[in-house]
Amino acid sequence: MRYISTRGKAPVLSFEEAMLTGLARDGGLYLPETIPTMTEDEIAALAGLPYEEVAFRVMWPYVGESFAEEEFRGIIARAYAEFGHVARAPLKQLAPNHFLLELFHGPTLAFKDFAMQLIGQLFEAALKRRGDRVTIVGATSGDTGSAAIEAFRGLDAVDVFILYPHGRVSEVQRRQMTTPSESNVHALALDGHFDDCQAAVKDMFNDFDFRDSVGLAGVNSINWARVLAQVVYYFTAAVALGAPARKISFTVPTGNFGDIFAGYIARRMGLPIEQLVIATNQNDILHRAITTGAYKTDGVSPSISPSMDIQVSSNFERALFYAHDGDGAAVAALMDELKSEGGFTISQGALESLRETFASGRVSEEETSATIARLRAETGEILCPHSAVGVHVAEQHLGATPMVTLATAHPAKFPDAVEAATGIRPPLPNRMADLYERDERVTRIANDLGAIEDLIRERRA
Ligand SMILES: Cc1ncc(COP(=O)(O)O)c(C=O)c1O
Numbered sequence: 001m002r003y004i005s006t007r008g009k010a011p012v013l014s015f016e017e018a019m020l021t022g023l024a025r026d027g028g029l030y031l032p033e034t035i036p037t038m039t040e041d042e043i044a045a046l047a048g049l050p051y052e053e054v055a056f057r058v059m060w061p062y063v064g065e066s067f068a069e070e071e072f073r074g075i076i077a078r079a080y081a082e083f084g085h086v087a088r089a090p091l092k093q094l095a096p097n098h099f100l101l102e103l104f105h106g107p108t109l110a111f112k113d114f115a116m117q118l119i120g121q122l123f124e125a126a127l128k129r130r131g132d133r134v135t136i137v138g139a140t141s142g143d144t145g146s147a148a149i150e151a152f153r154g155l156d157a158v159d160v161f162i163l164y165p166h167g168r169v170s171e172v173q174r175r176q177m178t179t180p181s182e183s184n185v186h187a188l189a190l191d192g193h194f195d196d197c198q199a200a201v202k203d204m205f206n207d208f209d210f211r212d213s214v215g216l217a218g219v220n221s222i223n224w225a226r227v228l229a230q231v232v233y234y235f236t237a238a239v240a241l242g243a244p245a246r247k248i249s250f251t252v253p254t255g256n257f258g259d260i261f262a263g264y265i266a267r268r269m270g271l272p273i274e275q276l277v278i279a280t281n282q283n284d285i286l287h288r289a290i291t292t293g294a295y296k297t298d299g300v301s302p303s304i305s306p307s308m309d310i311q312v313s314s315n316f317e318r319a320l321f322y323a324h325d326g327d328g329a330a331v332a333a334l335m336d337e338l339k340s341e342g343g344f345t346i347s348q349g350a351l352e353s354l355r356e357t358f359a360s361g362r363v364s365e366e367e368t369s370a371t372i373a374r375l376r377a378e379t380g381e382i383l384c385p386h387s388a389v390g391v392h393v394a395e396q397h398l399g400a401t402p403m404v405t406l407a408t409a410h411p412a413k414f415p416d417a418v419e420a421a422t423g424i425r426p427p428l429p430n431r432m433a434d435l436y437e438r439d440e441r442v443t444r445i446a447n448d449l450g451a452i453e454d455l456i457r458e459r460r461a
Pocket residue numbers: 110111142143144221253254255256257258259260307308386387408409
């Protein structure tokens with residue numbers, strides 16, 4: 001399988017090269033040249049298989065030439081071995097036609113572990129073979145950073161620098177990033193919001209001198225391997241609920257559009273997904289884009305679902321690429337306009353194409369809190385605020401087709417918001433019960449590209 005850039009001007013790469021590269025050199029995001037499809041029989045045959053086997057069957061066509069079959073199977077087995085639930089991504093029923101897909105049983109209690117645990121293993125194997133080392137720089141609103149640090153800490157061939165917005169992540173998220181003691185991981189608290197962190201990462205990739213001198217790699221969902229790993233749980237959930245004989249819809253709490261874009265790929269692979277519903281908090285650029293066609297940034301406002309406090313939604317570029325029938329020049333023009341004007345208008349044809357797959361909804365702070373409280377009272381389920389955003393929007397889209405809402409984080413990662421809504425402070429799992437006692441190590445940094453690059457150059461092992 002070969003990988004091409006959404007902006008059409010970067011070298012075509014293998015899976016391994018695209019994974020180690022992160023952002024394409026033309027500023028675009030890598031995508032597979034073609035999307036492999038699965039027949040109805042192949043999808044039906046996934047029913048009842050262990051998560052790891054489904055993961056292998058879904059992902060193998062994308063990685064084939066880069067890893068040997070047994071090596072890839074071993075990597076998958078190691079990636080999910082520490083998950084705290086035998087099903088890895090269990091389903092829970094909330095209402096007759098509404099299900100919750102629990103994606104928070106990994107080591108850092110958020111869906112990011114599904115991809116990050118896998119790519120930690122993939123990076124290690126690929127770098128060992130090449131005798132290479134890389135510097136990973138990531139931007140986080142809280143969960144990507146903790147999952148990346150957990151997956152890469154202590155690995156010889158990588159240094160990891162994570163930029164998070166100072167004061168805008170939960171205490172649990174911050175401590176997950178600042179308490180690991182391994183010298184190859186570095187938490188950097190940036191004076192700004194998540195979009196500033198993400199812009200800094202992209203600017204570092206576009207600074208070729210810096211990029212090449214430190215061997216820059218990315219583990220945000222700009223990295224195709226991140227998206228690919230997330231395609232798997234759409235298959236396990238849909239098949240458990242009767243696919244391919246039955247259509248299934250999904251509602252996805254959305255920020256950077258990586259998770260829901262994985263659902264889009266699953267649909268293109270042949271999984272009968274009826275609707276993919278984007279659920280946003282008050283940072284609702286994606287909801288506005290789908291409903292009005294105007295993709296316009298409007299400042300990030302802090303919310304009780306902080307991981308979704310995002311306005312420039314990276315992976316929307318990938319959806320735009322398909323909505324423009326693979327026209328990289330058209331995507332590049334829109335991205336230039338985003339950078340210079342702060343937004344763009346989606347053409348009618350592209351908008352219609354997006355609306356064939358995606359619906360959307362926006363949830364206020366009050367509605368998020370009320371949903372956490374109501375679900376606790378009605379079902380006993382304690383939702384994290386991001387999952388509550390998803391449940392609220394899903395309830396507005398329920399119909400004859402079973403709806404699965406992705407529960408993207410454990411409520412214990414956001415105890416203040418959950419306690420305010422329910423009066424219950426969800427405890428951390430035993431294995432991290434001492435998180436509040438551990439020493440923190442963090443560097444505060446200005447939103448200044450030169451200063452960030454200097455610090456990374458100095459700190460690399
Ligand atoms: C808990 C949680 N829910 C939802 C999201 C949104 O996911 P995505 O950015 O893939 O749209 C994030 C962050 O990405 C998150 O950390």
